[in-house]
Amino acid sequence: MSSVRSAITFTASNRISRRAFLGRTAWGLGTIALGGLLSHNSYGDDGGSSSQQQWPGLIHPLHYPPRAKRVIWLGQMGGPSQFETFDFKPKLPRYRGITYFFTLMSKDTELVVKNKELLQRQVTSAVLVNPESKENIALGLVMTYCYRDLAGKTLIEFDVDKNSKIDQSLKDAPDILSQGLIVAAENINKTTPRMLDESTRLDSAKAKPDGLNYNYTLIGMSDADAMALKANTEEQTSKNLHAKLDTEKLLEQGATLTFNYSNAAGKRLFTFDVKK
Numbered sequence: 259m260s261s262v263r264s265a266i267t268f269t270a271s272n273r274i275s276r277r278a279f280l281g282r283t284a285w286g287l288g289t290i291a292l293g294g295l296l297s298h299n300s301y302g303d304d305g306g307s308s309s310q311q312q313w314p315g316l317i318h319p320l321h322y323p324p325r326a327k328r329v330i331w332l333g334q335m336g337g338p339s340q341f342e343t344f345d346f347k348p349k350l351p352r353y354r355g356i357t358y359f360f361t362l363m364s365k366d367t368e369l370v371v372k373n374k375e376l377l378q379r380q381v382t383s384a385v386l387v388n389p390e391s392k393e394n395i396a397l398g399l400v401m402t403y404c405y406r407d408l409a410g411k412t413l414i415e416f417d418v419d420k421n422s423k424i425d426q427s428l429k430d431a432p433d434i435l436s437q438g439l440i441v442a443a444e445n446i447n448k449t450t451p452r453m454l455d456e457s458t459r460l461d462s463a464k465a466k467p468d469g470l471n472y473n474y475t476l477i478g479m480s481d482a483d484a485m486a487l488k489a490n491t492e493e494q495t496s497k498n499l500h501a502k503l504d505t506e507k508l509l510e511q512g513a514t515l516t517f518n519y520s521n522a523a524g525k526r527l528f529t530f531d532v533k534k
Contacts, residue, residue: 287331355400355419367407369507374414376441377405379425380434381416386424395420435511439465442508446472469514477522484519484527491519492530499532509534 274282362370370377381403385391395401395418405414427444428437446463453459457479464471476484495517499505505515515532 355402355417357402357404360403360405362405362407362413364408367413369504370405371413372504373438373441375445376438377414378403378416379428379441380437382418382422383425383428385418386422395422435508435513436465436467438508438511439470439513442504443470451475466516468512469508469516471516471518474517474519475522476519476527479521481521481525481527484521488519488528488530492517495530496532 385401386395391401398420401418403414403416403418404412406412427440443463443465446460450463451459451461454474457477459475459477461473461475463473499509499515509515509532512534516529517532518529519527521527
């Protein structure tokens with residue numbers, strides 16, 4: 259008896275820990291289970307009481323009808339932590355994964371931020387094409403990609419998880435340049451056809467293996483007047499493209515930008531290329 263008393267008695271100066279308290283009291287569940295399995299005669303009952311007269315417990319009736327038929331009690335020293343049990347943790351998937359941090363150099367920051375959609379599509383497709391990464395993501399791994407500037411400010415952040423999909427339009431592209439051209443054409447075509455001025459309409463853009471085709475229609479202008487504008491249009495277009503950061507980057511990578519001008523009837527009037 260003294261040993262039991264010493265096991266559960268503690269003072270303010272020698273407090274029992276939560277782990278120790280649960281460890282010591284948990285063994286009493288075995289005694290409770292044994293009592294439930296033994297006959298009521300084991301408690302000194304005279305045998306005359308029926309099952310309905312037995313003690314019904316503290317909660318009677320129960321909140322819910324019992325469904326468990328068997329209980330397995332594991333008496334483990336230490337036992338599993340709360341992180342390794344089957345308790346539902348809603349936020350766990352969000353923090354279960356790997357975070358990759360990238361620093362953007364000052365000259366690339368504006369361009370990367372402007373083309374963040376392309377970056378996310380490229381990275382996602384590249385990760386999901388890799389068999390090992392694809393298998394880990396299917397098991398619940400979350401891969402987070404974080405891009406920062408030189409000051410440490412987060413500019414772009416996105417996740418690749420089991421809900422991410424391979425971009426089929428980029429899957430068969432042979433290189434990063436081709437992928438960039440595909441996305442550039444898609445973005446242009448979101449707002450076409452559109453009037454650039456009172457006589458020029460941009461109809462569409464189409465990616466090709468080594469560049470982009472821009473298709474224009476000249477409206478309310480004779481063929482002779484249109485041909486007279488060719489030299490000035492080619493010079494001005496080339497100047498504008500080299501002045502823009504995104505198109506200049508494409509040209510530096512070897513892309514050829516082709517401009518096709520037609521009349522309202524669809525007849526091709528003139529074509530010119532802009533290269534590095």
